[in-house]
Amino acid sequence: xxxxxxxxxxxxxxxxxxxxxxxxxxxxxxxxxxxxxxxxxxxxxx
Numbered sequence: 001x002x003x004x005x006x007x008x009x010x011x012x013x014x015x016x017x018x019x020x021x022x023x024x025x026x027x028x029x030x031x032x033x034x035x036x037x038x039x040x041x042x043x044x045x046x
Contacts, residue, residue, distance in 0.1 A: 005021070
């Protein structure tokens with residue numbers, strides 16, 4: 001399992017990159033249908 005992204009309280013562009021990378025790692029090996037279900041049931045992905 002990948003570690004959750006640690007977000008800076010000042011929220012920089014680097015934080016956006018961390019969030020995108022984290023989300024990519026979570027969903028890179030799943031089908032489109034699985035991804036849709038994942039997104040629909042995820043309330044707080046970070």
